[in-house]
Amino acid sequence: MGVAELNLIDLQALTRGDKRTWDAFVVAAAPLINAVVRRTLSAYRLSEEDVMDAAQDVFVRLCAQDFRLLKTYDPARAGLPTWLSVVSRSCAIDHLRRRRQATEPIDDVPEAFLGVEDRHVEKLRIPDGLLTARQVLVLKYLYDEERDVTEVARLLSVDAQTIRSTHHKALLRLRAHFREEGPGDGG
């Protein structure tokens, strides 16, 4: 069983607490939860035991209080793997916070976590209505995060050309705002 099989899980049986369905769910979900937890905690140099505990936290959260969280999942809105990945990330961050609150010698904390980011990030203030939310998001990914167009396209489930187009339109608006000509406009 793999992540794709997650969508085949009988959710009603799962939230009823059927043992066989739970076991099948665990087998299908474990690779995804494992991957998300590891990725989320990767920056903090935690032990394998921490990764295991954080993953277990995800499963505990899913079945706690008579599967309360799982019952909030709405298949009409998103696939189970996607929702589960978001939940797993939240759990991993909660685990990290709890762990750090408990006992953490300062020498064990990565410097990146303690210190202020090396890179200077501007606090952008964009006049209301100048850019759409998507245009701002695309510009932030391309410039602040320095991500590739294809990465952003994959995230937003569009093709790369659409991202280039969104980027271009956003810049046109920005240039108009600053009454400035673009570099390729013969200026």
Add this chain to the structure above:
Amino acid sequence: MNTQRTPRSDKELWRNLAIQSPVAPVSAPAAVSEMDLAAWLEGRLTEEAAGPIEAAVAADPALRRAALDLADILGKPLPAAPERMVVRARALVGFEAERTIASGGLFSRWLFGRSRHALQQGVMAVAAVVIAAGGFMVGGGLSESLARQGEGHSATETVSTTSTASNEVSEFFAGDGI
């Protein structure tokens, strides 16, 4: 005098926006629910519904990175999870019988469950028969035992009486110097 501005790079322009734009309070984007974020990641939202999510993601660097990470993870084959992780997670949910025992309600649930009413009645009838038979046997056994005890007691009493009488006679004769 050259009044033509030097064209700036796109990135500079973006940065200038921060410097030159009027300082106005930026309203904090609303918190994004896990379900909303998942729906957005799958591109299932309308442009209108996606707007607040995209504004929230744009405003939060951690969320921006998380969105890219999750999209990346979901888009490729994943390595198997450690066996120990699977075993531990499976153990979180037991079979129904185990859960019932753990919750301490097995007998009451069995006793009062509607679906097993006929079975309960049968078992209760068998239990009643067993108890009655046991009681009968115990009762019979006791009677027999009491009867035996009674016989034993009479015999002892007879012997004891005889013995006492014998002693008394001996004493009588002894007392008379015979």
